[in-house]
Amino acid sequence: MIFVTVGTQLAFPRLLEEMDALALEIDEPIVAQCGPVRGVWNNITAKRDMPPDEFQRNFEQARIIVSHAGIGTILSAKNMGKPLIVLPRRHEFGEHRNDHQMATARYVQDLEGVYVAWTTAELRPLLERHDLQSASNDPGPSHTALVSRLRDFIDA
Amino acid sequence: MTYATCQRRGAIEADGMKKKRVLAIASGGGHWQQLMLMRAAFQHHDVFYLTTLPGLADQFAATPSALVPDCNRDEKIAILRAAVVIAWRLIRYRPHVVISTGALPGVMALALGKMIGARTIWVDSVANAEEMSMSGKLARRFADLWLSQWPDVAAETGAEYAGAVL
Numbered sequence: 001m002i003f004v005t006v007g008t009q010l011a012f013p014r015l016l017e018e019m020d021a022l023a024l025e026i027d028e029p030i031v032a033q034c035g036p037v038r039g040v041w042n043n044i045t046a047k048r049d050m051p052p053d054e055f056q057r058n059f060e061q062a063r064i065i066v067s068h069a070g071i072g073t074i075l076s077a078k079n080m081g082k083p084l085i086v087l088p089r090r091h092e093f094g095e096h097r098n099d100h101q102m103a104t105a106r107y108v109q110d111l112e113g114v115y116v117a118w119t120t121a122e123l124r125p126l127l128e129r130h131d132l133q134s135a136s137n138d139p140g141p142s143h144t145a146l147v148s149r150l151r152d153f154i155d156a
Numbered sequence: 157m158t159y160a161t162c163q164r165r166g167a168i169e170a171d172g173m174k175k176k177r178v179l180a181i182a183s184g185g186g187h188w189q190q191l192m193l194m195r196a197a198f199q200h201h202d203v204f205y206l207t208t209l210p211g212l213a214d215q216f217a218a219t220p221s222a223l224v225p226d227c228n229r230d231e232k233i234a235i236l237r238a239a240v241v242i243a244w245r246l247i248r249y250r251p252h253v254v255i256s257t258g259a260l261p262g263v264m265a266l267a268l269g270k271m272i273g274a275r276t277i278w279v280d281s282v283a284n285a286e287e288m289s290m291s292g293k294l295a296r297r298f299a300d301l302w303l304s305q306w307p308d309v310a311a312e313t314g315a316e317y318a319g320a321v322l
Contacts, residue, residue: 071285072186075186075189075282075322078322079189098286100286103285103308107322111322137193139193139196139321142319143193143321143322144319145318145319146305146318146319146320146321147194147196147197147319148197148318148319149303150194150197150198150255150277150301151196151197151198153275153277153300153301154176154178154197154198154201154277155173155176
C-alpha cells in the first residue's frame with residue numbers, strides 16, 4: 001500500500017491528481033489523507049479528515065509514504081522507519097505562500113530514505129522501485145554536528 | 157526531592173569531569189520529540205526533565221521528570237501557574253544548564269533559569285524553516301546559546317546554526 005499525506009493545512013491537488021492517475025497504472029492500493037479540499041478522486045481511497053490513530057495505522061502499514069515536503073511528515077517517516085517520497089509545494093502553483101518547501105527538499109534529499117520528486121513526472125519511477133531505503137532516526141552529519149555543539153556548550 | 161538533594165552534592169564522572177545538573181524542558185509533541193533527539197548532548201550529566209503531557213517522559217524513559225502545566229501567550233492564569241511550577245523546580249534542582257526546544261514554558265524556564273545563574277540554551281524547532289518561532293523570538297534575550305535549525309533563519313535573525321535533528 002502507498003500512503004499519501006499532504007498535511008492538514010493546505011490543499012495539494014497536483015499531488016492527489018497525479019496519484020489518482022498513477023493508481024490506474026500501478027498495481028498497488030493507494031490511500032490518501034487529502035487535507036482541506038473537496039475533490040473527486042476515483043482510483044484512490046482519499047479521506048479528508050483522518051483521526052490520528054487511523055493516520056498512524058496507514059503510515060505503519062504503507063510500503064512507501066508520498067507527501068509534500070513538510071517537516072512533520074519527514075520526522076514521522078524517520079520515527080516509523082519508512083521510505084518517503086516528497087513532492088515540494090510550489091509557490092507558482094499557489095500551493096504555498098512561498099517556495100520554502102523547495103529549500104526543505106534540497107536539504108532533505110541527502111537523507112537516507114528520503115527521495116525528492118521535483119516534478120510529478122518523477123513520482124512514477126520512484127514508486128516502481130523496490131529498493132528504496134527506509135528513513136531512520138540514525139543521526140546524520142547535521143544531527144551529529146548539532147549534538148556535538150550542544151555537548152561542547154554544556155560541558156564547558 | 158531527596159533525589160535532587162542527592163544530585164546537589166555533585167557526582168564525578170568516570171573521566172574526572174564534574175557532572176552538571178541539566179534541566180531539559182519541552183512541551184509535548186514535536187518539541188519533546190526533538191529534545192529527545194538531542195539527549196546525547198546532555199545525558200552524561202544529571203538531567204531533570206519537564207514536559208506538559210502526563211506519561212510522555214516515562215514513555216521515553218526520561219527520568220527523573222515532572223509535569224509543568226502547558227500555556228500559551230493568551231492564557232495569563234495558565235502562564236502564572238506554569239511560572240510557579242517552573243520556578244519551584246528550578247529552585248529545588250538548581251541546574252547549571254537549562255535547555256529547551258520550546259514552546260512558551262521553555263522560554264519561561266530559560267528566563268527564570270538565568271535569574272538563578274544557569275547557562276541557557278534555546279534550540280528553535282526544526283518545523284520553523286521560514287522564520288524563528290514566536291517563542292524563539294521571546295527566548296532570544298534569555299538564551300546564552302540561541303540556535304535555529306535552519307541556516308537561512310539563523311542568518312536572518314543572528315541566531316547560530318549548528319545543525320538540525322533532521
